[in-house]
Amino acid sequence: MxxxxxxxxxxxxxxxxxxxxxxxxxxxxxxxxxxxxxxxxxxxxxxxxxSEPGHKSDQASDQVKNLLRLFISNPSEPLKVPDMMQKLALKHRPTFRKNYLKPALEQSLITMTNPDKPNSPRQSYLISTEGLSLVGK
Missing domain, CATH: 1.10.12 (Lyase 2-enoyl-coa Hydratase; Chain  A, domain 2)
Structure with missing residues (x-):
């Protein structure tokens, strides 16, 4: 504990x-x-x-799907972290990164608009073809 x-x-x-x-x-x-x-x-x-290595849960998968659904109405529009968090009604940035953003990136369901500068304040994200197929578009 x-x-x-x-x-x-x-x-x-x-x-x-x-x-x-x-x-x-x-x-x-x-x-x-x-x-x-x-x-x-x-x-x-x-x-x-x-957070244990190799652990996958339905909750994390549901969280990633909720993130991907943000892109459905306009898949070619990049979204920034604050916008995604607001749309998901989330306030804790580390939790958002750990449970939503990182798994989506690791599974190639979303991509960075500026992959050479992952920590750039101008960083935005787009849904990938794999992400679109996962959420049924």
Whole structure:
């Protein structure tokens, strides 16, 4: 448990964390807070398991498919990371990169518009032919 990023998950879900504390305080019972912490620990465990080498999960696959669907309406329009995150209603950039962007790139489902400069602030992404066929276009 010492290596699980529970603090990061709590930080990313601060509103829910404080809500669980309020509910526990109002009920004079720790059940809502314990439920929140257990859910955060479960999420941290799942993320740790998904990051194991060679591990593939349906969740990651679903996340990649959700990313690919952003390109369907206009496959030739490149998208930047902030735009993709906004459309997916995501706020935590490292999680987006780990669970969406990196697997899609590794599977050649999306491509960089500027592959020679992967960290360029002007970097955008396009869906590949393989990506299009995966999401049914």
């Amino acid at each position: 010492a290596y699980l990023p529970v603090e990061t998950i709590i930080r990313d879900q601060q509103g829910a964390y404080y809500q669980a504390l309020r509910e526990s305080d109002n009920a004079s019972a720790s059940t809502p807070f314990i439920a929140f912490i257990l859910k955060a620990a479960e999420q941290a465990l799942n993320e740790a398991l998904e």
